[in-house]
Amino acid sequence: xxxxxxxxxxxxxxxxxxxxxxxxxxxxxxxxxxxxxxxxxxxxxxxxxxxxxxxxxxxxxxxxxxxxxxxxxxxxxxxxxxxxxxxxxxxxxxxxxxxxxxxxxxxxxxxxxxxxxxxxxxxxxxxxx
Numbered sequence: 001x002x003x004x005x006x007x008x009x010x011x012x013x014x015x016x017x018x019x020x021x022x023x024x025x026x027x028x029x030x031x032x033x034x035x036x037x038x039x040x041x042x043x044x045x046x047x048x049x050x051x052x053x054x055x056x057x058x059x060x061x062x063x064x065x066x067x068x069x070x071x072x073x074x075x076x077x078x079x080x081x082x083x084x085x086x087x088x089x090x091x092x093x094x095x096x097x098x099x100x101x102x103x104x105x106x107x108x109x110x111x112x113x114x115x116x117x118x119x120x121x122x123x124x125x126x127x128x129x
Contacts, residue, residue, distance in 0.1 A: 011049040036110035054121035066094040
C-alpha cells in the first residue's frame with residue numbers, strides 16, 4: 001500500500017490510488033470475489049477493500065511488491081497445499097506482483113469462505129436462546 005495513500009471511503013477510491021497496472025489486478029480480484037460471493041457486501045475495513053457476508057468474508061490490499069489476501073485462518077488452512085507456493089501466515093497470503101495472480105484459487109477460497117460464513121450463520125440461527 002502506498003504510505004501516503006489517504007484513507008479510502010470505497011473500493012473504487014482505494015483502487016484508484018494505485019498505478020494502472022496494479023489497478024487492473026485489484027479490479028480483477030474484486031470481480032473474482034464478486035463472482036464467487038455475489039451476495040457479499042463491499043466495504044472498506046482496516047483501510048482495505050473488504051467483502052462481508054454474515055461477518056467478514058475476505059479482505060485484500062495492494063503493497064509495493066505483492067497483493068495481500070486475508071481470508072481468515074480457515075481460508076488459509078483449507079487451501080494450505082495450494083498456497084504453499086506463496087508467502088503466507090495464519091490468516092493471510094501474499095501474491096507477488098511479478099508473478100501471475102491465481103484468480104481461480106482466489107475464487108475457490110472465497111467460495112469456501114462464503115459457504116463457511118453461511119453455515120455458521122445458519123447454525124447460530126438454529127440454536128435456542
